Amino acid sequence: MKLCRGKGSLTALLAALSLSLGFAASLPAHAADAHFVLISHAPDSDSWWNTIKNAIKQADEDFNVETDYRNPPNGDIADMSRLIEQAAARNYDGVITTIADYDVLKSSIGKVTAKKIPLVTINSGTEEQSQKLGAIMHVGQPEYVAGKAAGEKAKAAGVKSFLCVNHIATNSVSFDRCRGFAEAIGVDYKTSTIDSGQDPTEIQSKVSAYLRNHPNTGAILTLGPVPAAATLKAVQQMGLAGKIYFATFDFSDDIAKAIQAGTIAFAIDQQPYLQGYIPVAVLAIAKKEHTTDPVKIRQILQANAKFKGRLETYGLEPSYGPRDIRSGPGFITKANLDKVVKYAGQYR
Secondary structure, eight states: OOOOOOHHHHHHHHHHHHHHHOGGGGSOOOOOSOEEEEEOOOOTTOGGGHHHHHHHHHHHHHHTOEEEEEOOTTOOHHHHHHHHHHHHHHTOSEEEEEOSOHHHHHHHHHHHHHTTOOEEEESSSOHHHHHHTTOSOEEEOOHHHHHHHHHHHHHHTTOOOEEEEESOTTSTTHHHHHHHHHHHHTSOSGGGEEEOOSOHHHHHHHHHHHHHHOTTOOEEEESSHHHHHHHHHHHHHTTOTTTSEEEEESOOHHHHHHHHHTSSOEEEEOOHHHHHHHHHHHHHHHHHHTOOOHHHHHHHHHHOHHHHHHHHHHTOOOEEOSSOEEOOOEEEOTTTHHHHHHHTTTTO
16 A cells, blocks of 8 residues: 555644644644743852742743743852853843842843843842842842841840841841841840851850850840851750740741740741742733833732732742832741741742
């Protein structure tokens, strides 16, 4: 039997092949409506950004867009600068970037906005810097605002003095966390802050020494999981667990256990999921609606059913400024601890 090469027979053959491979194989993939890139300063070793990567994927699904993730493998800011310039050259539909170092990155970011590519900044940097760079908005946690919100919770509990354990004193912005807390309770942050270093043994020793010399200290604020764990050891050894008001930034297994035990009152959560999801959503809305008006974009986002569903599922709560959307501070307490633990490292 010969194979007929007529048009009708060929059509029938192709149809038969499609059916044999399954109906889905005959359908073309639905193209993304836009192609974005998110550039972070984080090295490959920083697992904290996994939550942001997961958020990007979900935002891509919800808004039918595609977002690349780029970062300098070793966290080198000069490498990050080159990645931003490459993004400008590739003419993405939108660029998302951290402001890890404003002075180093502003020239590279300027190449993005010079080509009128929509820009959203996230995570590090300030809302003021974001506006200077020409971004639609900034999505992150202002450090002073977070510290002050934590201090207000402590003040409501009767706290009048505190120790701020700063393990990243080389980063000047970190002191804003201490300053916000101090001003909320009405004290001078400079006399209440120690440069603890990053070695856990050294942190424990310095905290113990401070508390011995200042026995009336009403509260402790640590700025991350490492100093929190070391400070917990100091507090426990001194018999102060559950007696001194303890708050910390960020989250870990040790912090979760201490919240459950009542040793830590709360953890200050910058809700990294929102730093991945919201900027992708913002750029998708900007593209679809042909607008860079942050107020209009925010209103559309807040009304989006898929976005609201994500917030409810993961127990997330952004706050909205006149221009920017703040991913934090959120607070992890006994009341929402179970949900946070359930999604920690993935969506929280």
